[in-house]
Amino acid sequence: MKGYKILIVEDDQKMNQGLLHVISKEGYDAQAVDSGEKALEKIKNTQFDLVISDFKLPGINGMELLKATKRHDVNILFIIITAYGTVDTAVSAMKKGAEDYILKPFDMEELRVVVKKTMEKRELFLSNLRLQHQLQKKYTFENIIGTSEAMMTVFKIINNIKDSKATVLINGETGTGKELVARAIHFNSDKASKPYLPVNCAALNENLLASELFGHVKGAFTGAVSDKRGLFEAANGGTIFLDEIGDIGTGLQQTFLRALENGEIQPVGSFERKKVWVRILAATNKNLEAMVEQGSFRKDLYYRLNVVIIDLPPLRKRKGDIGILAHHFLKQYSAQNNKNIKRISQEVLRLLENYDWPGNIRELENIIERATLFEVSNEITKNSLPPVLTMPPLVSGIEPFSKDIKSLEQLSKKHIINVLDMTGNNKTQASKLLGIDRSTLWRIMNRLKMN
Ligand SMILES: Nc1ncnc2c1ncn2[C@@H]1O[C@H](COP(=O)(O)OP(=O)(O)OP(=O)(O)O)[C@@H](O)[C@H]1O
Ligand SMILES: [Mg+2]
Incomplete structure (x- = not known):
């Protein structure tokens, strides 16, 4: 004081x-x-x-x-x-x-x-x-890592649109950084001192979501014991981040459209309309365009939302960023866990680059965090990686179900051939991958007349 x-x-x-x-x-x-x-x-x-x-x-x-x-x-x-x-x-x-x-x-x-x-x-x-x-520092662009061309485009768009009032639709698979980008837009914009309110549209049913967003009046439904202000009002002047926008029902889509078009909201159970101004950022991992074609997402709302589109590339399409991302997370988690690990072995970097990353950057972050905890030496080695990375991609070596293969015997034969191909006909390594010992592999191969 x-x-x-x-x-x-x-x-x-x-x-x-x-x-x-x-x-x-x-x-x-x-x-x-x-x-x-x-x-x-x-x-x-x-x-x-x-x-x-x-x-x-x-x-x-x-x-x-x-x-x-x-x-x-x-x-x-x-x-x-x-x-x-x-x-x-x-x-x-x-x-x-x-x-x-x-x-x-x-x-x-x-x-x-x-x-x-x-x-x-x-x-x-x-x-x-x-x-x-x-918070602002946390969400400056420095925290969005990437030097690939795709990420450069993303940075450029963020920079160009951050202060505008335009609605932004952020597309990307799970874990590609949609929320990170939404926060970066808000906290670098001229609305940074105003509220930033994220809403997960998939987490609530349509009625609850409507009342959460637009508020309700006392008695609007069972349980509405008093008037409640919605997020649109609470965020006035700031930003609402509508996460998983592809999951809102068609009824609510109409209400949304009105809110976006003329800034008017109507609390559930009220006849009164209120004017608010909020900037809308929306994100989805669904293909909204396809949903429009199927009729499950309103076309007019889609066009309202996609004034600016940011497409976040999946990690497997920008493998050049894996190295810097991995080092970024290593620095972060090493400091957080009082570890003194500064490097990642070449072998590990190769494994990281060869992996497909279905969970994208979130998955990479988790794997590096885990490795930082498990690693005993002063560099990240293969020993601290989980099996998904260290085991060769067995499953992807199998072709999709083939009509020519009917019996288990045929399938085993095909699988063994695949694994042997993968290991350059090295039976010791192949048996390890198959989870059996070498003599068992020999026995099976004999039985299947594979010699
Ligand atoms: N380019 C990046 N640089 C650094 N960290 C990133 C980057 N992209 C994502 N991350 C980190 O990865 C994690 C997942 O990101 P985020 O939650 O933004 O993904 P998302 O696209 O919203 O995923 P979901 O669809 O599953 O909600 C977060 O911890 C985030 O900080
Ligand atoms: Mg998210």
Whole structure:
């Protein structure tokens, strides 16, 4: 609490000095002036956290000073001191943004309590601000890793559209970074100080989702015991991220369209329409275009959503990024787990590059996190990788079900031939992959007349 700057404005000399003494003694960095004009002069040159002002002053009064202070910086806190019997002055000061008031006559203990309470509020505000800065830092583009051409295109689009009001549709398989991109857009935009509210459209049924998004009025349905504000209202001026947009039902799609087209929302069970402004970012791993063709997604809504499209490529289509992503996660998890692993072996990098990554970057992140925990040496080796990576892709070696193969015997034969091909006819390695020992492999091969 120490170190906060407080300005005292009081024309009564004795009172002025008394306040200065008490506030300074509490450890605050306090200054005192005897008029509103002088106070304004000071406020312009010094960043104060709090102004404590008497209402009755010789020139501009406390209320005018309050207004001018808030105009200069709405975050400077203000306490007004006013005579007993003028409570309405105090109330109207609170309405104009004062944090608190003190009625004269008061004792210094009362003053101390009010100031302390107000400064706690300031502390909270500042720590929120710090948190917000941290969040912003977390979602700057530096955290979206990738140097492939596909990712360069993504960065370029984000940069071009971040401040616009355009709706953005983010397409990509699971784990490709859709949410990461949505946050990057918001936290790098001019709306960064406004709310960013993500909603998972797949997690709620249509009715609940409608009430979550647009709010409801008391009695709209069983369980609606009071009015509830929806996310569209809560996010006013900021961003709503509609995750898994492909999962919303056709009824809600219509409501959505109206909200997007004229910024009008209607709480469930209400006749009243409200105007809101929010920026919409939507994401899906479904092919909305195909859904439009099948009739399960409204065409007009689709065109509303895809003003800007960001296609996030699956990891297997940008294998050149695997190395830097892996090192990025290694750095992160190594630090997080107090490990001193700085490198990834060449063999591991090759295995990572040869894998197909159905779970995309999330899967890579998980594998590197796991490896960081399991690794005992100072570089990531094959030993700390899970079997999916270290076992050759057996399954993909088998062709899809073939009509020519009917019996298990035929299938075994084909499978053994595949595995032998894969290992360059090395029977020891082949038997290991097949999960049997070498002599069993020989026996089976004899029985199937494969020699
Ligand atoms: N380019 C990237 N650079 C660094 N980390 C990334 C990148 N892309 C994704 N990640 C990380 O991978 C994980 C999954 O990303 P995210 O949750 O954004 O994926 P998603 O596309 O929303 O997946 P889902 O469809 O399953 O919800 C997150 O931990 C995210 O930080
Ligand atoms: Mg997601």
